[in-house]
Amino acid sequence: MIASALAAVSRLITGAVVEWRSDPHSAAQRIYFANHSSHLDFIVIWSALPPAQRRVTMPVAGGDYWDRGALRRYLAREVFHAVLIERRPTADAPGPSTARASLERMIVALNSGSSLIVFPEGTRSTSGEVGTFKSGLFHLARARPDAELIPVSLENLNRILPKGESLPVPMMSRVIFGPPLRSSPAEDKAAFLAGARVSLLQLRSAS
Numbered sequence: 064m065i066a067s068a069l070a071a072v073s074r075l076i077t078g079a080v081v082e083w084r085s086d087p088h089s090a091a092q093r094i095y096f097a098n099h100s101s102h103l104d105f106i107v108i109w110s111a112l113p114p115a116q117r118r119v120t121m122p123v124a125g126g127d128y129w130d131r132g133a134l135r136r137y138l139a140r141e142v143f144h145a146v147l148i149e150r151r152p153t154a155d156a157p158g159p160s161t162a163r164a165s166l167e168r169m170i171v172a173l174n175s176g177s178s179l180i181v182f183p184e185g186t187r188s189t190s191g192e193v194g195t196f197k198s199g200l201f202h203l204a205r206a207r208p209d210a211e212l213i214p215v216s217l218e219n220l221n222r223i224l225p226k227g228e229s230l231p232v233p234m235m236s237r238v239i240f241g242p243p244l245r246s247s248p249a250e251d252k253a254a255f256l257a258g259a260r261v262s263l264l265q266l267r268s269a270s
Contacts, residue, residue, distance in 0.1 A: 246258060
């Protein structure tokens with residue numbers, strides 16, 4: 064009930080117009096990958112999914128934000144069932160160790176049968192441009208080659224909840240779910256990531 068209510072509130076605040084260019088009701092395991100400009104991003108994608116898919120889809124989110132405060136922690140863990148990752152290295156976990164641990168958490172979620180929502184840029188864009196993709200998406204795709212890779216274009220969310228703000232401004236937005244990304248198992252990391260980024264940019268240019 065809480066999840067359904069939050070999904071409805073999210074759609075109301077963001078005025079999200081949702082367009083599917085793939086089967087919204089597919090039972091296939093999926094890795095949804097999207098551009099990143101707001102803390103609302105994963106909520107909007109999650110809310111746009113049909114209820115059956117929403118129940119098996121786990122957003123990947125920064126623990127530094129979503130594990131801070133009782134309400135955020137409750138929503139992340141009990142409602143969204145998010146995979147919380149550390150985005151900043153610490154003395155106990157330097158950069159490579161942090162990235163490896165985050166990737167392992169995502170693979171565990173995939174191996175449990177869940178779908179994921181990920182943001183390959185790794186951080187929010189302040190300009191609205193889609194940045195270079197980090198290597199995590201490549202490693203997830205190779206760990207679960209049977210999972211469908213679905214590009215998701217998000218538009219206008221950086222204006223609804225700009226970086227540094229805590230209250231959203233109701234405004235229209237758009238969510239486009241693209242067709243599954245087609246890639247070859249023999250494709251190297253650089254080519255795969257470039258192709259994934261292009262598939263996302265094509266959704267934005269065609270909208």
